[in-house]
Amino acid sequence: MSSELDPKDPELLRALQEDFPVTERPFEEIAERMGWTEEEVISRIRILTDSGVIRKLGAVLNPRKMGYVSVLAALDVPEESLDGTASVINEYSSVTHNYQREGRPNLWFTMTEPDQATLEKHLAEIEENIGLSAIKMPVTKMFKIGVKLDI
Amino acid sequence: MISEEEKDLLREVQRLPLTKRPFAEIADRLGMKEEGVMIMCNDLLDRGVIRRFGPSISHRKVGFAGNPMTVLNVPEEELDDVGREIASEPDVTHCYARSGWDYNLFFMIHARTREEGLDRAHEIVSTTGIQGYRIMFSIKEFKKIPFEIPKENNIR
Structure with missing residues (x-):
């Protein structure tokens, strides 16, 4: 695994790729699936976005x-x-x-x-x-x- | 096709705010209700305008370093079959027929290393029986960004 990733990041990236919910609290739902807290999910996504691992998170358009x-x-x-x-x-x-x-x-x-x-x-x-x-x-x-x- | 209202919504949801209630924040920006934003998103998902919600990930930064583009010259009558066959390989991320050049079928694979990418590309082509093909690795990335609707309409 690349050095840019924390050991827990692959699990988060897999979860985000899997099925991102369109709900009031999407990060809470993802956190529940992973056994993390909502805050942990959001702060880790911020770090991965700042380091360029995640280019953006949102609607992928056609x-x-x-x-x-x-x-x-x-x-x-x-x-x-x-x-x-x-x-x-x-x-x-x-x-x-x-x-x-x-x-x-x-x-x-x-x-x-x-x-x-x-x-x-x-x-x-x-x-x-x-x-x-x-x-x-x-x-x-x-x-x-x-x-x-x-x- | 999409309405101006939908376009305004897409400009916001293509990059979600990293807050607990991202759709509520977008609703505020647009003067809509949170529920209205989610209903429009689901409708755009159903129509395929939004392919999915999720991350755009830098392949290189997560350890995929062997990502060749392979191009094949396929007889027109076999194009559909060969295209579908190649697309069914799990490590093939993109597969398109294209016009305008000496090769008419293009696919991308994502592998951890150059060697692995090269081996897989040869292997995938060999199952099709096509003889004319090239495997083209990138040497330098000058730009790679996800497609987004520009914030302003007056793009250059």
């Missing part, structure tokens, strides 16, 4: 069901301009993932926008700004998404 559109895009960027190109892309708040990967193309990002026109406009801006054209890979079928981690 952008498509709100009419949003997203695309995975990839660029083949010369090694020496990777950091600069990545910063240009990261300026858009609609970019949720941006990774350098092994092989070619080497820079991969996802962008999610309220409509197709905005998505295309922002992609075109990026391409113009960096002088490269991106491979655009929209999802055509979803087989599985974001299940629980076996922590």
Whole structure:
């Protein structure tokens, strides 16, 4: 187990992933399932949020069901301009993932926008700004998404 | 699709306040009743707008360091079967068909180490019989954030 976790954290993370209740006192309910106190649950979540283990706790949204559109895009960027190109892309708040990967193309990002026109406009801006054209890979079928981690 | 009222609610519930009664606090912010907030949340859950309530966890920080993206070139007529087969593997967290590139099926696995990730990716592909594929580990993470509705409508 990673050093960022306290011995009791995996149990808490599993419980939070399991079934987060929409009730007046959700943390009390989780605490009861685990045999902790409500205060312990809340304070430990705060610590894990501060250390970045938990990025956020709340509603996980399905952008498509709100009419949003997203695309995975990839660029083949010369090694020496990777950091600069990545910063240009990261300026858009609609970019949720941006990774350098092994092989070619080497820079991969996802962008999610309220409509197709905005998505295309922002992609075109990026391409113009960096002088490269991106491979655009929209999802055509979803087989599985974001299940629980076996922590 | 969602209403403006629902959008305002989603902006708040996508990041719950860490207090004993988070839905009551959100109700206060929105000028609603706690019960009304919970009813709307349950309705949005039923409609799939909210996938679930829960944490977004940093994979790396909880010990998952071997998370390759694997891409396959699958004949169109086999895409559904192969996609479903790969999705049924417990350590596969994402599996999508995509258009626009030389490979049309993408999956992610989460493993503790690079070696374990690599072994599992090869193993999963081998059960499908597909020959054309690539396993692509990330070298550097420039950004990774959960999708959220921006606080303001005027996103860049």
